[in-house]
Amino acid sequence: MPKPKKRKTQENQDDAEGKSDDEEPEDKKPQQSLTGRRSSRLQVKQNTVQKDPFVKGETTKSLIEKQWKSSRFAIVQFGGLTGGTAGDAALYAARGTSQVGAFVDVGNSGTAQNKRLKTISTQTLKRSSTMTVLEEAESSDEEEIKTTPIPDNTKMVYGVITHSHADHSGGDLPVNEAVLKGLHAGESGGGKHNEQVTIKLNKSSDQRKRLFSFSEKKESGKKKSENGSSEELLRMTGRAIVPKTKKGEKDPNALSLGVVTKVVKGGLETKNGKGKRVFTMYSLGDMTPEAAASQVKEFYKQDENNPINVVKVAHHGSDANIAALPPEVTNDDMIVLFSGFTGKGGENYDSDLRRFLNKEALYREEEGEEEEKEEEKKKYKWKEGYVLYAKKEKAEQIKDTALGKHLIKAGFKFAQDYVVLIKKDGTVEHYPTTWE
Secondary structure, eight states: OOOOOOOOOOOOOGGGOOOOOTOOOEEEHHHOOOTTTTTTOOEEEEEOBOSSSSOOBBBHHHHHHHHGGEEEEEEEEEOOSSGOOOEEEEEESSSSSSEEEEEEEEEOOHHHHHHHHHHHHHHHHHHOOOEEEEEEEEEEEEOOOOOEOTTTTTOEEEEOOOSSSSHOOOSOOOOOOEEEEEEEETTTTGGGGGGGEEEEEESSTTOOEEEEEEEOOOOOOOOOOTSSTTTTTTTEEEEOOOOOTTTTTTTTTOOOOOOEEEEEEEEEOOOOOOOEEEEEEOOOOOHHHHHHHHHHHHHHTTTTTTOOOOEEGGGGGTTTGGGGGGGGGTTTEEEEESSSSSOOTOOOOOOOHHHHHHOOBBBBSSSSSHHHHHHTTTTOOEEEEEBBBSSSHHHHHEEEEHHHHHHHTTTTTEESEEEEEEEESSSSEEEBOOOO
16 A cells, blocks of 8 residues: 655554554534435435534434334434444334344444343334335336235344454344344454354345345325336345455455445436435445455445545544545535544654545555645545444544534534434434544
8 A cells, every 4th residue: 555755754643542562443413415326305404513523412222212103114223432442233123024134243342232222123123024015116116006915023134244353243143043134244244143144145246236125115096107117115125345355365354345335316327317426425444455446446436426425433432443444435514423433643744544534545655746736636636534432432532532522613513323314305414423
């Protein structure tokens, strides 16, 4: 990996948090739209933050209780801690579909947080699975509508374990095996859940493989539009980013999967389809720059450069892994999430994390005007960021360290979880949530 030219070096001061070397470390109010090239309905609502960096407002539990009935899809990125309890975990839930949800990672983040994750997940999914609906065909550009009741014992939930480290696989599954439709895992396996893994993804042909898909269903009595298509249908799909590793690679981080989730409205998003993208999220597990950066860029290019609305960065914001997200795929409206936080070394001049927070280019070149123009394209871009901690005390500890101050100066705020709700009309609402 090429190195930038040094001008000066700043000593690493993030040990003020007291971490060991092996640790990883008012009212809701609409904001401006995060509209991308294909999105015209992406509205943002979020809890406002006062002068202090801690989010105020709803908890995840109360938000789901109030908003889930009026929503079609929900994504909950849960906060973690550090080290072996960084606890990366996310829930993807759907209403009015025959398959009602998925989870990406079930990291261990302590007994209380593991219980909270399972409670919120099971309660949300249970509310999703009681509708009798009409189903859209998966295999054709034309929608085939048919009556499909949802029996109580149907296997309805998909799972993804990005890699085998305990902070991604060490928690309990949020569902029992009776409803687990399939569990995908990266090449390093599913950790303590390895026996439940149904598919391992480790080949180049697995790039963009579908991990889960939920199609909105038309309720009985609903009609198609005059042209015969179901214009209001919403679809959420998750696909894999598979790392490109050297032969014999054993590092679970290098073998980690990434997951790209997209929501499309109005049919299939194909060459002849009429679907329009309303939301895109990248979740990068613990991916490493060497194994993943080119794969992320390839996925982004094949996805026709649809703008990323939310990214959960690799390895909890680790300085060594932040560049798994290449600057070329970022944009000025993007929301950045750190699930738990590590970031050691982030104050050094040579730090990729420091450049990320400062919205700088990864690699500096100081030769000529053309090189400067090219480097300008490689600067990181994002709108705002959130560090998600399961416990507020952890956020309190880090905020006064050198790295914590840098986060706050860069515009990051602290929250427990981050919730995205896709409403029935395709509107997308964003909520960083506070601690229970």
